[in-house]
Amino acid sequence: MPTLLLVDGHSQAYRAYFGVKTPLTTRRGELTTAVYGFARKLLSVLKEYQPEYAAVAFDVGDTWRHTEFPDYKATRERMPDDMQSQMERIEQMLAAMHIPTVSKEGYEADDVIGALAKQAAEQGFDVLVLTGDRDMFQLVDDRVRILYTRGGPNPKTDVYGPEEFKARYGLTTEQYIDMKALVGDASDNIPGVPGIGEKTAIKLLKTYGSLDNLYAHIDEIRGPKTQQALRDAAETVRRNRELVRIITDLDIPFEPEQFRLQGIDRSALRRLFEELEFFSLLREIEDAASQPVEREDGQLSLFGDEVQEQPAAVENPYQVIENVDALAALLDTLAAAPLISFDVETTATDPMQADLVGLGVA
Structure with a gap:
């Protein structure tokens, strides 16, 4: 069955923004914590579940709930200014990935997701909802699963289908x-x-x-x-x-072809990630496990099915530096070299989680 991924945009962005103690910034001083966390989680889910269809839903101001209950969300602080600028960057990234965004005046992203999930399920789609909001649990059924992302610097995502929901709460939705x-x-x-x-x-x-x-x-x-x-x-x-209660009967038609993943705009995403200095994410896109495939239209599939031929392995001698004398000899060699290259060896590709374990030079 085809799979539709629906992302709770503001929920995921806030999770990323407040989830780390040390903010990420570029060398120019642009704050990128929310963008990086959002991108990493989205790419991870796309790679793991490989949905054929996707959309990101965003909130747009006050809703009918504020009219019904004026104190609704009244204790929440307004969005920080630097968070707003990062939301714009997130939208640029989604545009480069050709992932549509959806919203509706007077309603929350929860309602938009609820309406799309219900229609997609009725059309035979399996639906995944990526969110940090447990209100979404009420959408769980045989076709709809919730990918619930906890907060914190190393957010874990738990999958809630009917069995997991029943095991946790012992209730119906x-x-x-x-x-x-x-x-x-x-x-x-x-x-x-x-x-x-x-x-x-x-x-x-x-x-x-x-x-x-x-x-x-x-x-x-x-x-x-x-x-x-x-x-x-x-x-x-x-x-x-x-x-x-999430509204699931909104006038937002689910027309599958509007949500089909069409592949990324490689040049646009590269420019954006280079501006934001997301070099590890750029490498992940380019070195996806299934090898991205360039199409005739110049776009790049995120995780294509075809596998490109790998270059033949070349044997290169290497030396492990294990003592002071070997280190001194290496420094002499490097000092005489007209050009050197180096790479760091870490326990992960995520700079927010990785530990440095070595340095390679050539």
């Missing part, structure tokens, strides 16, 4: 929405029921099945404080349920 309504969401400034956390909410929903049935049997709730808290928050909880 509809019950998950009810659970979020009870607990609230501090990151979105959505207040929950005082004294009710995730474990208690899950227990209540396993007992009563749904939010509506829970309130239909409110008299049975043990613990006078818990029962009263639920009574007092009844209106808030019902409003929360609408706020946390």
Whole structure:
């Protein structure tokens, strides 16, 4: 079955921006932390899952949720100025990779992704949603899996399909929405029921099945404080349920050919990565495991199926420097050489994670 990758754009960019202690900058002083993290994660997912179709969804200002609840996300700080400039760089990168971006006024990227995921699944696509937002878990079904990226300097991505979701929460996706309504969401400034956390909410929903049935049997709730808290928050909880529910019936048609991956614009991506000094990422693009294939239109497939013929191996003598005398002899040789080249040997290609283990010179 064809696979569609949907990326929660701002979520991934923020994860990258706030995920490291030491920001990345170019020699000119341009901050690139968010762009680099976004690019590395996107390229990694494209390489691992090799989807035939992809799109990145972005938020565009206030939404219907702000109208419904004016305090929605009110505690969040505005996007830093240097983050805004990096979002522009991310859009340039996506354009060079010919990956379409999608948004809709009045709605969040969650809603756009939800609508596209539902339509694609109905058309027989397998859908992957790359996000750092657990609200997306409500989209999980037999066709839709969530690639949930945690925060931190070394973000791990966990895959959530129906089995993984059930193992973690023991709920249906509809019950998950009810659970979020009870607990609230501090990151979105959505207040929950005082004294009710995730474990208690899950227990209540396993007992009563749904939010509506829970309130239909409110008299049975043990613990006078818990029962009263639920009574007092009844209106808030019902409003929360609408706020946390992802809208999946937006008027955004999923037309597969608009989302088919067409290969990258090699020269444009090279110029951008050179400007941003993403040399390790540029090498990864050029030395992809399956060998990128240049097409007649001058574009380059990210991970083509054809494998180019490899040059014959050439035997070159080398010497391992293991003591001071050998190092002194090497320095004399290098001092007399008209030209030298060098390369670093590291434990990884990611400069944010790699450790230096050696230096090669010729």
